[in-house]
Amino acid sequence: MEEFVLFAVVGFLAQAVDGALGMAYGVISTTTLLAFGVPPAHASASVHAAELFTTAASGSAHLYHRNIDWKLFWRLAPFGIAGGCLGAYVLTSIDAGVMKPVVTAYLSLVGAWLVLRSFRRIPGKPVHAAIVPPLGLCGGFLDAAGGGGWGPIVTTGLLGAGGTPRYVIGTVNAAEFLITLSVSLTFLLALVSGHWSDGGDVTEHLTAVAGLIVGGVFAAPLAGFMVKNLDETLLLRLVGSLIVLIAGWQLLQLLGLV
Known part of the structure; x- marks a missing residue:
């Protein structure tokens, strides 16, 4: 029971941050599980099993508050699905830790850029179509292979390209449900086909997963309202600061200090 309550609190906080800023549920939840x-x-x-429920709730909240750019959604989702399936396959085959230095450097630079950009006039221009496919592929791959990365990669990339925070965050959150579904199905296929030899042990963590689901679903309805009503400059600064903190934490891990 104590484990369930602990992970319910973690799930609530992670989803509150993820829904409002477009990232961090996977990073926070995965980091907590790894710590255990x-x-x-x-x-x-x-x-990703927990995210099937939380992303559905969060996406519905953004849909209700009209935070979704559907043209961007349909350009982004297919590439995110492809990247997610590939990442899940890779994670069940090899150690994905070799990608951490690259991701850390990327997050540090983009996070600092978003904080600096928040002090300038925020453009409302459409995101250039050419950057969407690689962002979707990379975000989906790192989300599955690294246990989190869809929001940090895709949200920051789209914001850095000049996207409007409200619609970028809402669209990325809505698309995340399809990416999560594809990644979960890939894990299941790897388990059933025997490709993931030790995958059966995942059932040992059902209490933690249930806690993450319950906490996340309770927090999800707050997301659409927060994104719709928070000032865009404040959103950019919060997102940028969060990314820098995540990158800093990962750097400390790489250096063996935590």
């Missing part, structure tokens, strides 16, 4: 000794592949599979 859960193997990386099991942590990613567990978090």
